[in-house]
């Protein structure tokens with residue numbers, strides 16, 4: 001026997017019994033996001049590796065150690081996308097979308113070679129938005145309000161909003177100098193990774209996941225003390241807008257993001273329910289990125305949420321993906337007529353979830369399959385029903401006698417069922 005092949009570690013199949021939950025989340029997210037006038041963009045999973053080096057930053061976890069990068073047979077250096085922003089920005093530049101503000105969203109698989117654990121996978125899925133061409137705190141507020149609306153739509157209550165401002169380039173440079181001074185003074189308390197970061201990208205030290213560094217990081221200088229007039233005003237207006245909208249947040253003066261392109265506003269939505277993998281959504285402003293990738297110098301803001309982490313939080317017990325009905329048709333004549341009848345029912349009842357029995361067998365064995373399918377109704381087409389233009393209709397869950405219904409009566413029964421849901 002040949003060896004059985006398995007999925008790659010950290011990459012998961014979503015089996016049919018779980019997909020309804022994914023679809024539920026995706027449907028809700030799409031409805032909320034498109035409700036704000038955002039339009040979906042789909043970009044390739046593979047991009048030139050250079051795109052991610054130039055956008056995310058050479059000295060980041062993602063580019064240094066997490067990216068699936070390789071040379072293809074033609075010698076091109078490619079990478080599976082580790083995030084969605086770089087591809088969206090590349091596409092917007094390439095297709096000349098930057099003449100006017102763009103509100104874009106995307107969804108799909110991302111790839112990072114991390115150590116797999118709950119909430120951290122090597123193929124995972126994000127839904128994200130990118131706004132290109134708008135600079136003010138009003139649009140920052142819009143994307144944050146959108147995330148809150150999404151949590152409401154998903155019935156999520158216990159998420160906390162953490163907020164910070166990274167200031168602009170020169171402000172961050174001044175902060176960086178102060179931070180380096182502080183970290184050097186406490187170098188003995190740093191781990192090897194952070195010591196290396198201190199030389200290459202000191203702000204990254206603040207993003208360390210090592211709990212032993214938590215106190216040292218908490219006592220580090222605060223970014224907010226280094227903001228200039230304009231950055232401070234931007235941040236204050238955003239905070240005022242959040243207050244007015246009743247969006248509760250707390251300011252985390254040492255919140256930075258794992259990617260280099262952020263400036264000014266950064267935020268994360270965090271839960272306590274998922275342990276170390278508590279950030280379900282992260283975003284912020286990245287005003288320099290579009291120009292850095294060769295486009296017009298337009299400001300930008302966006303976020304990405306982690307689908308797997310959110311699915312871990314949502315109570316989906318009420319979702320019922322079972323079929324509405326299962327059509328049982330024993331005997332040659334009935335089974336020959338069943339496909340036509342099933343199609344007529346599907347024509348008449350939009351959204352009907354109807355499974356037609358295939359493969360023959362006795363009434364008893366077909367009925368067993370109907371029961372096992374989880375359907376609410378068994379529809380029975382026997383010789384007699386066929387002659388009379390009727391169908392038997394038997395509830396499979398709860399009480400209820402079998403009834404014989406005319407085609408029209410059955411259509412109205414099924415339509416009512418669909419309406420009630």
Ligand code: ATP
Pocket residue numbers: 083112114119120121122123124125126257258277278279280281282283304305306307308309
């Ligand atoms: P973390 O700090 O948890 O590593 P990150 O800062 O690398 O997250 P982002 O690049 O900002 O994450 O991605 C946005 C969101 O995507 C995260 O908040 C998280 O919900 C999700 N995410 C990121 N990496 C993974 C992963 N490897 N597996 C599952 N979800 C992920």
Ligand code: MG
Pocket residue numbers: 061258
């Ligand atoms: Mg990460």
